[in-house]
Amino acid sequence: MPKFYLTTAIDYSNGDPHLGHALEKIGADCIARYHRLRGDDVHFLMGMDEHSQSVIQAAAGGGVTPQAWVDRMAATFADHWRRLECSHDDWIRTTEPRHIRGVVALLERIQQRRPDDLFVAEYEGLYCTGCEEFKTPAQIANGHCIEHPTLTLVPVKEENHFFRLSAYRDAVLERIRSGALRVEPEIRRNEVLRLLEAGLQDVSISRQRLPWGIPFPGDPEQTVYVWFDALINYLSATGFPEPGYERLWPADLHVVGKGITRFHCVIWPAMLLAAGLELPRLVWAHGYVQWEGAKMSKTAGTAVSLDAAVERWGADALRYFLLREVGFTNDGDFTWERFDTRYAADLANTFGNLVSRALTTRASGRVPARHGREPPRGGRRAMDGPRGARQPLRRGDRAVEAGESGSGRRARPGAREPGPHRRPVGDPRRTVHSRDS
Ligand SMILES: [Zn+2]
Numbered sequence: 001m002p003k004f005y006l007t008t009a010i011d012y013s014n015g016d017p018h019l020g021h022a023l024e025k026i027g028a029d030c031i032a033r034y035h036r037l038r039g040d041d042v043h044f045l046m047g048m049d050e051h052s053q054s055v056i057q058a059a060a061g062g063g064v065t066p067q068a069w070v071d072r073m074a075a076t077f078a079d080h081w082r083r084l085e086c087s088h089d090d091w092i093r094t095t096e097p098r099h100i101r102g103v104v105a106l107l108e109r110i111q112q113r114r115p116d117d118l119f120v121a122e123y124e125g126l127y128c129t130g131c132e133e134f135k136t137p138a139q140i141a142n143g144h145c146i147e148h149p150t151l152t153l154v155p156v157k158e159e160n161h162f163f164r165l166s167a168y169r170d171a172v173l174e175r176i177r178s179g180a181l182r183v184e185p186e187i188r189r190n191e192v193l194r195l196l197e198a199g200l201q202d203v204s205i206s207r208q209r210l211p212w213g214i215p216f217p218g219d220p221e222q223t224v225y226v227w228f229d230a231l232i233n234y235l236s237a238t239g240f241p242e243p244g245y246e247r248l249w250p251a252d253l254h255v256v257g258k259g260i261t262r263f264h265c266v267i268w269p270a271m272l273l274a275a276g277l278e279l280p281r282l283v284w285a286h287g288y289v290q291w292e293g294a295k296m297s298k299t300a301g302t303a304v305s306l307d308a309a310v311e312r313w314g315a316d317a318l319r320y321f322l323l324r325e326v327g328f329t330n331d332g333d334f335t336w337e338r339f340d341t342r343y344a345a346d347l348a349n350t351f352g353n354l355v356s357r358a359l360t361t362r363a364s365g366r367v368p369a370r371h372g373r374e375p376p377r378g379g380r381r382a383m384d385g386p387r388g389a390r391q392p393l394r395r396g397d398r399a400v401e402a403g404e405s406g407s408g409r410r411a412r413p414g415a416r417e418p419g420p421h422r423r424p425v426g427d428p429r430r431t432v433h434s435r436d437s
Contacts, residue, residue, distance in 0.1 A: 004040040006032060006253040007234050009260065010047040010094065012132075013073040014054040017080045017306050019289045019322070019334055020257070026319050027286060027328045028255040029086045036087075043248055045237050046081065047092035048074050049230045051213045051223075052132050066212045070095060080306055084315050092237045094230055100214050102236025103229055107217050109241075109275040110163075117164040117274050123204045126153040131259075132226045134204065147259050147295075161206040161216055163228070168270035169200045175269060181279045183265050185329050188258055188285040192265040203267065231268045235277070250278040258285040287331040289322070295331075304334060312336070313343045320347060 008028045011021055025046060032044040050070040059069035074093055081088070092099055111118055125134040130148035134156070139146055145153060173196045175181040176189065183189040206222035207213065213223030234254065238245040256264050264283045272279050288295045291304060309318050321342050326332030 001041040004035045005043045005248045005251045007045040007251055009256045010049040010233050012052050013048050013050045013070045014058040017077050019304055022306055023289050023322045025086050026322055044088045045090045046088040050093055050095045051229050052226045054129050056212050090237055092233050099236040102240050103214050103232045104217050105241035106232050106275050113276055114274045119162050121162050123160045124157040127156045128153055158208045160204040162202045163205045165203045165270050166200045168273055171273055172269045182282040184284050188261050192261055251280040254280050254283045256285055261285045286328045289326050290331050290333050317343050
């Protein structure tokens with residue numbers, strides 16, 4: 001049975017899950033379920049990124065320790081993924097000993113194999129706490145991070161450990177061009193290729209005296225930079241460096257958002273090459289769930305409460321809507337109106353009526369029973385009527401038409417009446433999200 005190891009990005013622990021997180025997890029979950037149906041030996045990993053600087057701020061704002069804070073956030077995220085019926089096999093948190101062991105082992109492996117590729121230098125730059133990343137001029141617009149226009153960039157100057165990323169440009173470029181490392185969809189592959197062709201700068205991989213993080217091997221004054229730390233989760237979850245991790249590694253698929261392809265398609269492959277490890281087979285970078293054309297995120301203040309979205313029509317309806325309307329390639333809008341329309345037209349009318357008609361037809365005896373048994377009643381008529389069992393439902397059927405003609409809102413079998421749970425976006429719940437943004 002071929003193994004299929006897939007991962008999602010691990011989520012920052014500084015705020016509640018929103019629809020953007022949900023799209024990624026639901027999409028990956030469908031891929032995992034598809035591969036299980038194919039008979040593959042699926043291992044599906046999700047998890048939490050818990051060492052970010054924003055956790056320190058969020059915990060201080062909430063008056064608790066960082067550990068207490070991330071424990072609470074992990075429980076919240078896990079609860080949401082349970083409600084959305086994500087079928088992950090493993091859940092990794094970057095504060096776990098197994099992960100810390102993996103990070104230290106990977107760094108030591110690079111120190112041994114390629115000692116010149118790790119060096120100490122002074123760094124000065126503008127830091128985005130939303131991305132947890134130093135920003136290059138190309139990533140800044142109007143003085144702000146392109147991904148986080150509402151956040152202020154922080155000037156930082158300190159001595160750090162660096163990784164000689166520039167030394168791996170040609171190798172990573174060759175892997176992506178040859179298809180050894182696939183990047184999809186094509187628009188993302190082209191972006192990554194342009195980035196590599198423009199050349200790479202060496203990257204800082206540690207922070208000075210940050211009290212929340214993994215101590216840098218051989219230098220307790222520094223902690224491992226959160227992105228370098230977080231990327232390794234995909235490997236540490238396989239049991240690396242203990243023998244047997246190759247049963248899962250390399251990953252067959254990393255599912256990530258389009259905003260973090262530089263980390264997954266450039267830095268991560270370079271780290272693995274430096275350590276002499278195999279590269280993942282495929283990185284799939286999905287688009288964003290947008291709210292009126294803007295990326296939905298906590299820091300942008302536009303996050304629709306995931307709770308409200310699940311409560312609207314249930315977990316299955318939300319799963320359907322996100323993949324049907326937003327999809328896994330481009331950006332797509334979420335609005336309550338579109339959600340309600342899809343629910344009524346597709347789920348209640350088209351599919352709902354199809355199931356209803358199929359059951360009615362079966363009960364009326366127009367479909368022969370399976371296993372050669374006689375249908376419960378009227379069985380003899382099954383082949384007699386003008387529309388016997390071997391005729392499929394025709395497009396002219398009124399129930400099917402109702403869904404396709406978009407007139408679904410008038411006939412919504414089973415649709416719930418608007419209730420107090422159907423509050424407009426934001427209002428009372430949004431105060432939860434503004435806690436620490
Ligand atoms: Zn940013």
